[in-house]
Each structure stands twice: as structure tokens, then as C-alpha cells.
Amino acid sequence: MQKIIVNKDFEIISGGITYPQGIKASGLKCGIRLNKKDLALIYSEKLAEAAAVYTTNKFKAAPLIVTEDNLIKSEGKLQAILINSGIANACTGQRGLEDARKMVDYVAEGLSIDHKYIAIASTGKIGEFLPLEKIKKGLKEAISKLSDLGGKEAAEAILTTDTTKKEIALNFKVDDKEVRIGGMAKGSGMIHPNMATMLAFITTDISISQELLKEALQKVVAKTFNMISVDGDTSTNDMVIVMANGLAGNPTIIEKDSNYSKFFQALHCVGEYLAKCIVKDGEGASKMMEIEVQNAMTFDEAKRVAKAVINSPLVKTALFGADPNWGRILAAVGYSGVEVDPEKVDLYLKEKIVENGQPLKFSRQELHQYLSSSEEIKIVIDLKRGKEKATAWGCDLTYDYVKINTKYS
């Protein structure tokens, strides 16, 4: 896999969620899955400001309901997150909610912290109940193994059909204090019976008010995690959580000053990096595409166009076939629902190949070569309507996608 490039102002270093000060984690096999790690615990020594963004799916899974409830009760504070893979605890009704609350109980008891400071997440098979005894037993071990080197194991334990773990760590300065930020994520795909779920956990030792942390997370998610698509399906279990424990010792960020900006950029960098990791490791994906829509009237308009293109099965299969099929891209722009003027649209694929809605002369063979030999394809669409832009990331649609998602469970 080629290196993912995001904001060049930040150097991405080796590490993950346990990189910030005072963050410990562990990951292990508790027996939900066959011979794979399936339980991860994240713990902050100090109670942290926190914020979360949840799936918009109406069938919101039990762990999300319980987590949202806790974050409201604690007014945005968290100290621990327990995550299991293998079973999603979705579409499980009242018993599912009770099971989710029991997961919280176990953590509260094991770590001697208040229930409301605990978040939980699940990913995997839906409509099945959690094996609570296994989780309870596994949690004891997870607590005993909590370590500032445990990020890697935790990052492994949250995976499902992902082929690689997804971690990031970076640091920056706030008033001469080094601030650290780390993150991990899991992408799409669940073997049995296959739910695409996206989970991401971000930790930092920055000191920041809960209000600004929440606002920063929401804005970053809107421009990173919410701009990716493997197959257009929105899971019942999607969630992104951030915890900031303040141990960096910087003066607490309470307004949108230059320190806030720096943190925002770093958080954006983490979000974009993890989002790109997810797309690159999308089910069956062989190539990533980045769609930049320029000169739209609004961000939402640019987003609609970009998402229509990344979700088009015809564009996705063309990308898999390294086919410079610009007509499919324009067609997706045309049905995006945005009032584009076809006679104004320019399209760039390595070079400008469509101007004012009509094809320029270009070598199909050269473009085919370029598409064949690149893992990351950038497509720019200029609508010439306004000044806003949006970038979205997607992947190709391959035989392997069909294979992964076809298997009878």
C-alpha cells in the first residue's frame, strides 16, 4: 500500500491511540470470534472532555444509544471506551439495550469509575445477542493488560474484514507545550452476515473545552469520515469518539484562537488519514479515488456531486477496469440532483479531458496506463457555479467486493 498523504504540516509518526499522555489501551481475544482479537479497551488516567458523532441510520444499535445517553449525563466527559468485534448488538431490541448497559456495568466495576464516563461500541453480526460472560471475563484481562503500549492490540481487536489495522499518531505545539493526538479506526465489512461498520476512536492530551472539542469533531467528521464511501450503505453502528484529557498541560483552549486552529488542523489530519485508510481497505478495493468538486455554490452542493460520483457503480467498475470513461463521471454529475450547467463543466483526470461538457482530444491509451499503474486516482470536477468545494474519497467495485459480500453466512 502506498503511503497516504494528508496535511504536510504534520509529520505522521508511528503509534496510535496510546500515543497521547495518560492514555492506556489493550486488545485481546475474549472468544466472540474464532481465533481473532475481539475486545479492546481504551482508558484515560484523567477524566477527559469527549465528544461523539453517531450513525444517522434509524436502526441505531444499542451500544450507540447507551453511549449517547452516557455522554449526555456526563455533559461530555469520558474516561473509558470498551469495544467488541464479532457481534454488533444491533436490531436486538430491549435485551440488546440491557446487554449494552451490562457492558457499561462491567467497565464501571472493573475500573471503579462512574457509569456515565463510559462509552461502548460493537461491530459485527447483527440480530444476535452478545455473549456477556465472555465479555465480562475478557474485560478483566483487558483491564490487567492496560498499557501505554497497548494501542496496537486495541487497533487489531476492533477489526472485522479489514485487512490491515488503521492507526495514526502525530504531535504539534501549543504555546511551547507538545500536544499529542492518536487515533484508530475500523472499516467496512463483517464476515458473517456482513455489515459495513465504520468506527473511529481519537485520543489527545490537549486541554480544550468540551464545547470546542465537540464542534471541532463535528466539523472534521463532516469533511473526512462523512466524505468516504465504500458502497453507499450506512451502518447501524457507525460512531466516532474523541477524548481529550488535558495532560499536555497547555492553557485550556476556550475560544477559536490560533491554538484552536492548530488543534483543528491536527484533528482534521487524523480524520482524513483514518478515513483514507478505511477507503483504501474497503471490501475488495484495489484503488482509491479522490473526487474534488470545485466552484460549487455551496459545500453541500459540491458534496452531493462528489458523492454521486464516488457511489456510482458504473464509475467504480470503470476505475477497476482502468477505463478512462469520462462519460460515466459526467452522467453521475448530471443525476446528482444539483442544478449544474452541462455546458460549463470541466473534468480533469490526470489532465483536463472535458471542457464545457465536451471531450477534449486525449490519449485513451495513456490514461488507461495511468489508471492501471496508480493506486490513488484523483478526479477534479469544476462546476463553474460558485466558490465552494468538497472532496470525497471512494474505491473501485471489484470481483472481490462481490465475492466478500455474496458468501452465504
Place this chain on the structure above:
Amino acid sequence: MQKIIVNKDFEIISGGITYPQGIKASGLKCGIRLNKKDLALIYSEKLAEAAAVYTTNKFKAAPLIVTEDNLIKSEGKLQAILINSGIANACTGQRGLEDARKMVDYVAEGLSIDHKYIAIASTGKIGEFLPLEKIKKGLKEAISKLSDLGGKEAAEAILTTDTTKKEIALNFKVDDKEVRIGGMAKGSGMIHPNMATMLAFITTDISISQELLKEALQKVVAKTFNMISVDGDTSTNDMVIVMANGLAGNPTIIEKDSNYSKFFQALHCVGEYLAKCIVKDGEGASKMMEIEVQNAMTFDEAKRVAKAVINSPLVKTALFGADPNWGRILAAVGYSGVEVDPEKVDLYLKEKIVENGQPLKFSRQELHQYLSSSEEIKIVIDLKRGKEKATAWGCDLTYDYVKINTKYS
């Protein structure tokens, strides 16, 4: 292919667009495509009331713009339709419009009718110009071959990657007069470089006012052609045209009486039949799914839910794998954008398998057998919110879909 069942009040007989009185057609090879028929002509002896529905894609192809213009000038009257396959004449700018107008010129000259009574349609590769000389020469032959037995050849000439021609004919009585209606369609897929285009042409000898014909067509298209999806992509060239020449001799239908109802039912039957033919012959499709959403607040709401399900790649691949993966169906319901109450939703797949959002006990193995052995799968989703319903039709997502759409052109 199993027999397609639509409204049982109508008997579907052998035949197509030339079944109604006074309708002639022809289809032949004019040389746009390699060794395949690529030019079709439909002619009504008598000037016909007509109506059309066009793609909503902003990149509307030149032939649609010219046809719409003609229908406005003629106040909804047509006498001939010329269709070519192989090249879509889309994204071809000013020259494309001129070429489309030239196609109209040739027909006007060859058949000695006014330009405004002529519709044209193209399907195939986009961004390429039409070989006008071939079309001009081919049209001469097409005119000489016009015949009331020519429907079959015409139905063949409009196909692209379709594997079978799609035709229907039926009759019914209006005040003791036999009224005939016929239709043909082409579905999704274009070999090189692949544009999914849906075209349908319906002819009838009923006598009906243009206003009612237009209203009936719009309503029928909304509930039939617009309720199918092969891959969620909307082509630049989609169009449905109906012509009614009045030769059946019935008293002209000028109000919404029982005769109008009967015609509406027949037109609906033709639309549904052709729409189902298109889905069944969708690119790479091995199975058709019918999604009925019941008890929604509005038709639009039911439609949104039904379309979210038929367009979900995860549902489509599960269907291909004969996997009774109800969780993916519920997840699609949940992200449809409709304010469903998850704790009320029932789901039927052969039997009721989800009640109030939670799975009932059922045999996965039996359902797998059922899905494996059926070409048509019916899924019913009960939202328990209101009294409206909608039905949508889709197909599975298979290796062949990827194969067909991946080939480098």
C-alpha cells in the same frame, strides 16, 4: 427466463409495437455497430396524439432535446420515431444538436411529414458523433421496409448489451371496439464505453385526448419505469414515448371515465411488463427482486424506502449469494432518509422474519434454499406509519455485472 406476471386482467399476446392498427416499423443494420441491427423506425399511418417522459439527468442528450422541442411545437403530436443504437449522441455539444436535427430532416424528407411530428432517440457510446451518412442511407432502407410485421426487427435494433428483446402486446375493449396496445424497450448497458440507457416506445390505436394521454403516461412511468433500478445510475438518454393514433375507432376519451381507467390499467400493464423485462435483463443479473413497502405516510416515502433497498450493494450481493441477510435490508430502510420507527418495522421474505424491528425464529437454511431456487424474490416491508405503498424492482449484483462494466473500452 420465467414468465413475467403483471395485471391478470390483461392477456399478454405475442407481438410488439406494430400490433396496433396503422403502426408500421422496421429495424436493420446501418453500420454503426459491428454486425448488429442499429437502426429502428416506427411510423403511424395517421398522425397520433403523443407524450414523452425524459431523463432527469442534467446532461440531457441531444436527441432528447430535439424531440422535446418537436413535441412542444406539434402540441403533442407525432407520426414517426427514428432510433439508433451504438452511439448515444450525448455530451456532443452544438454539433450533436445539429446532428440530431439532421436525423429529423432525413425522416421528414423520406416520409414527407413535417419536422415537428418526428421524435428521435439514440443509445450507446457517449461523447462520439453520429455517422450521419450511414444513418441517412440506412433510413432509406428502413422506410422501404416499413411493415406491420416489422416490430420484432425494430425491437432488436434498439438493443445494446441487452440479451433479449423486450416486447409486449395486449388488447382490451372500449365500448365494443377492440383497442390494441404494443410496446418495446431496451435496458441497461452499453458495451463500449457503457452507458446504462433505458428506452421504451409504446404504440396504441386508441382514440384519446393528448392531455389525458400525457397524464396517463406520466403516472404510469412514475410507478413502473421509474421504480426500477439496475445500478442506481440515471442515463443521459432515458426516454419513454407513447403514440395513440385513434384507428381503433372508439369514441375519443376526453375525461377520466371508466374507459380512461381501462386504458390506464392497460398502459400500466405495458409499463410494468417492460420495466420488469429490463430489470430481469439487467447487466449480469441472475435474479429479480420486488420490494413492496406498505403502510408508509406517503407514496414518496414508500418509494424512498423501496429504492434504498433495491439500490443497496449489500442487499444486491446478498441476493446473488442467496443469503437471507435481513439485517442489510433493515439497515437500508434505516438510512433511506425516511423517519421510520425501527421498533415497528416488519419484514417478510417468503414468511414474516422480522417483527417490530427484531428477528423472529426462522430456518436460514430453508430461506437460503428458497432464494437459491427462485428467479423472482419478493420482499415486503411494513412500516406501520400510514396507508400508502410503493413497489420497486431491482436485480442482484453479480460477478458478471463487474465483468461487463470493467472491460477497458
